[in-house]
């Protein structure tokens with residue numbers, strides 16, 4: 663079988679259920695769905711549901727696995743994003759997931775998954791500091807594609823977290839805030855999957871310029887796939903306009919890149935598209951991709 667890679671063999675050994683994400687959703691919804699059919703319903707503290715998943719430590723890859731992934735990445739350099747996603751679905755679904763901050767790239771990938779495999783588990787790291795427009799976009803995406811982006815949250819609410827730390831941690835230690843409210847949550851979700859997709863593009867910033875199509879993500883212990891690595895910002899927006907893909911209205915108000923509201927500002931003419939993220943600090947990434 664084409665998928666008999668070492669990574670997949672190990673997956674089969676540990677996968678006890680056909681759809682590993684189902685238990686992430688079931689605990690958050692009495693009907694076992696993630697608000698499907700009811701786009702306004704919020705997962706009720708989905709994060710606490712995931713706490714019950716045993717996390718046995720971050721997986722590592724062998725030299726053989728790393729080489730295989732590097733070969734696949736090279737082979738997929740000339741493939742379209744849809745071909746890359748089809749490859750990922752064929753090899754990793756249902757242990758394939760996608761994390762999205764509901765940026766334009768994520769919305770484009772969701773539109774592709776809707777045609778390729780709409781059952782892929784898509785989730786958002788809901789820090790508690792997202793713009794209302796971002797959360798509203800999640801509902802528009804669900805209405806258009808039937809894909810409900812699950813909200814994965816940290817253990818502590820914003821109120822609990824700030825009370826425990828004497829105020830907003832994004833003001834005093836944004837790296838720690840991102841770690842507690844994003845990285846830890848992704849680690850918890852990643853333990854249930856073998857591969858994840860991201861919307862990273864090489865032209866977004868110098869730190870993303872060498873992003874491979876496929877790589878081993880040692881931080882989270884799974885394969886990382888970036889189907890839009892070769893696309894430009896223009897490519898993404900052309901697709902959005904051609905297909906009427908829903909996008910965040912803040913993009914029309916000077917926000918090319920949108921994260922949490924305390925750490926995002928609009929950018930001026932000529933500024934880098936990620937210049938509005940953690941503006942005024944040396945921080946450029948939240949830690950998910952570095």
Ligand code: SF4
Pocket residue numbers: 789791831832835836837839840841843844921922923924925948
């Ligand atoms: S982007 Fe800002 S508010 Fe959001 S998790 Fe990171 S530091 Fe905290």
